[in-house]
Amino acid sequence: MSVLVFVEAINNQYKKAAFEAVCYGAKVAEMTQGDCVVVTNGSADVAGELGKYGANKVLSFQSDNMHDTAFVTQAIAKAYEQCGAKQLVLCDNSRGKSIAGRLAIKLGAGVVTGAESLPSTDGGMTVQRGVFSGKALATYAYSSDNNIISISRNATPIVESGSAVTAESLDISGISAATQLVEVKRVEGTIPLPEAELVVSAGRGMKGPENWGIIDDLADVIGATTACSRPVSDTGWRPHHEHVGQTGIAIKPNLYIAIGISGAIQHLAGVNSSKTIVVINKDPEAPFFKAADYGVVGDLFDVVPRLTESIKKFKSA
């Protein structure tokens, strides 16, 4: 019984999430004594490299229709049928989230999105995911013959366990798209927030948008992506795509530095899965300190430039 993994190449390159998904699929295949097959839109040479992460077989197709959920669903369903898979692994990113529901209906499969870790297979398959904005984990049990798992960041470590394979091509003739792509706009230069390992975030304690220089300086020295609290983006101090929290982007970076943010429950909901949290706030009673690993009580206008200097010193040492 095979496990099929879908990963998307963007500009013919894979991101960390793709390698995680292949490693995850390889682990599930191992547990269920099957093959790990990858279906992807990368070119044959790039796609074949996924063998290094545990893919036994790679099916690749080329298309300009990756934006179309119906198209991608049909292409994956075709590969799924072809390799006789019973499990499908997706990344829980914007593409994965957009196709998971369609695929569940198309394949008649049970689906769990945002899985945090490998499934357990004793006594039927179960998998855990965060619910209530990370305030609890729920264990989901599948009762279907076909299963879809879409995996959250860091659900499994990336390990190179195999070697490159020769990618086979997947015949997608006859599969068409129902939507047209008008344009794609990507912010160049910075790592997008959902993928960032290091995030520097600031709130209303900044007093105004003109003071963000110290935040940018700190982010620059560590190579972090900047974020903000909701009132900050609502008042237009910062762009909307920087808003993190329950009603913004939910993130899981390695390091989250929160500056002049009180730590309201709705803010925490989007950031409390960060590995390490640093809070800088002048109010020792700020609720954020309860969720922090490291705290600095002080005026951010003094503390942040000092921290930036210390990091510069550390980096050049």
Next chain:
Amino acid sequence: MNLLVCISKTPETTSKIGFTDNNTTFATDGVQYIMNPYDEWYALVKALEVKEALGGTVTVINVGPAANDVIIRKALAIGADEAVRVDAEPKSAVFVAQQIAAYAKDKAYDMILTGKETIDYSGGLVGGMVAELMGTPFMSFVSNLDVADGKVTATCDIEGGVEVISASLPVVVSASKGLAEQRIPNMRGIMMAKRKPLNVVEAQSADDHVSIKGYTLPAEKSGVKLVDAENMDELVRLLHEEAKAL
């Protein structure tokens, strides 16, 4: 333009989260419920904007028990014309999607709108499932939407940017932040909502495929380590040596 907006209910954002029955059941005691923000603030208001520009009706649909009538009335107070409640516990995304598709099948909606996810279980599945069941395009994480001459152009949020796509009606759209501006119901809306139709229909049988077996609470943080504001070298040292974050 006939628009169908799928609305769900979720615990109010500051609710205390706890479990009973040996951690198998969400403890609902004292929990206040609200309309899911993505449904209320964005999907519903966008539907109203489209209707205001092009004419037509806005229907809201909820799969849930009679207690949900409160949030359904709120959707009517904000401006929806009529409401449908499919009378069943919404146990799984596929069950909910089957109900919505069964209801919508012969009604020729031009657009079905959902939120990008519910903020409690965050499955983010219902919209795509409905689209597949209806056989229509699905535009997801939409933060901007234009409708003209039977064509929809949507700006879909992706990591670090957007994809702009277009399609002919009918379509299913999932709303993300920014699609519209939140509207607060006024007194007149609240009065009118009482007289608007709220039809209750029976559920169809459908599989769930997955179920929740139990909950666990995440490990508690061991407590914050405070670092002197004058000594940022120490913070850098801790982040490097202890947290391995730098």
